[in-house]
Amino acid sequence: MILNMGPQHPSTHGVLRVLLEIDGETVVRIMPDIGYLHTGIEKICEAKFYQQVVPLTDRIDYLCPMTNNLCYALAVEKLLGLEIPPKAQWLRVLMNELTRINSHLVWLGTHAMDIGALTVFLYCFREREDILRLFEAVSGQRMMTSYFRIGGVALEPPLGFFDRVREFANRFPSKVDEYENLLTGNPIWTMRTKGVARITAEDAIALGASGPTLRGSGVDFDLRRDMPYSGYENFKFKVPVAQEGDVFARYVCRVQELRESIAMVQQALDGMPEGAIKADAPKVVLPDREKMKTQMEALIYHFKIITEGFAVPAGEVYQAVESPRGEMGYYVVSDGTAKPYRVHMRAACLANLQLLPKMCEGRLIADVVAAIGSIDIVLGEIDR
């Protein structure tokens, strides 16, 4: 029988359509069908200035918007040859790790909810609410912040912001203990996740998996540690790796990443340097509002950047960062004008989704839901 797990389904985490060919309860063939959220962002980017692309990048992987911003900003800064001041880099790492916690909380809540543990969902979203309030304090927006701009970050964090982050960071590890209390030793959870949707390291690498999906199978590779960017070389953190390659292993990896990320947030708060939050490049970076209102040159630069953009020297760059889902990459090609010639987003989930047939064929239907949840897909990234 061919069963359609349609684009509208509570457990597919977005508009993913999965075609299941089943024999009784066993899945014989599984084929994902994507494209329901395709909005042509890559085409739109070719018609906008470099700084106008930044809000579009937020909406690609909408659960970790600042990571998208970071990747695009790093790529364009590489094209321009801009040096980013240390405070901007540390702020970027701080916000990036808070975004990672944000994304993993959504993953944990929805994954547990799909498998049946409904309580965890509300607990995770309670913590997420605190983080979203922090994002609103720093940028005015809860989710699609566009806080990282080309040349640094958009605004100085408000007074008392770092104290609020510190208070959250002190409170958070006990919450992770709460989630683990509910799930990790729970016999129902272990029966539904241990040994389910197993994938070996060779298959995972060959099929293009990255991030916790790859680390759950024993491959110790994390872009933040192995090919660092934006100041990550100054941070000490462990990269959690599990060996079994099943849903439980990926769960353990991500929960450990929650703990590591909050430790990195503490490190970022301890070591936050003083200084400018934007690079010293008047042709690229918007001037301060006060300067724009009082100095003529700042006004002219502001006008030119907004209406004409800034020309980027010709060339191409592929910049990859470690998003909560894996290797997110931006390939930006410039032809010397103020509009990018081509922007391509390498979506971590598009490659991770290719693991689904290997994971699910020969198993039960109920395991499909667990497998989709453990890959942690976001359709915005897959479809763009």
Next chain:
Amino acid sequence: MTLAPAIVDLEQLKEHPAIVRLRGWNPNAVEGAKFDRDEMSIYIERSAIREACALLRDDPGCPFNYLSDVTCVDWYPSEPRFEVIYHLLSIPKKERVRLKVRLDNDSPALESVTSVWPSANYFEREVFDLFGIRFSGHPYLRRIQMPENWEGHPLRKDYPVEGYR
């Protein structure tokens, strides 16, 4: 803003291990190379791409065992029009390299690399869907993002941003 100038001369870059390996196998496979902004790009001749990828994947010195991405750039109206781009990553050695293949407009077709890295499956389907480049040997070359009955290839430069509908 200090950018080192790009090195585009193959003679200056021929010491790079990937180029040495490729030229050792087939000197005509490498059409050119570029080292710009700390990134190495190698232009590969069109008929040699699948073998070149297999060679780089199995290279004992620096095995490029991970395919990060397959994508395409449309340089309309210049010829050669299309440039298919492969981003490779070596997980053990933490190195990246970019392979580029230039294709004409008349028959943009290329051999698929799904036999080398199965992860190329969805990437090549997307390049086919949005640019119209056919990959021979692909197990399931169908449209992936656009609806099945869509006509035209949206990311080409002669397709308007607003679309036709």
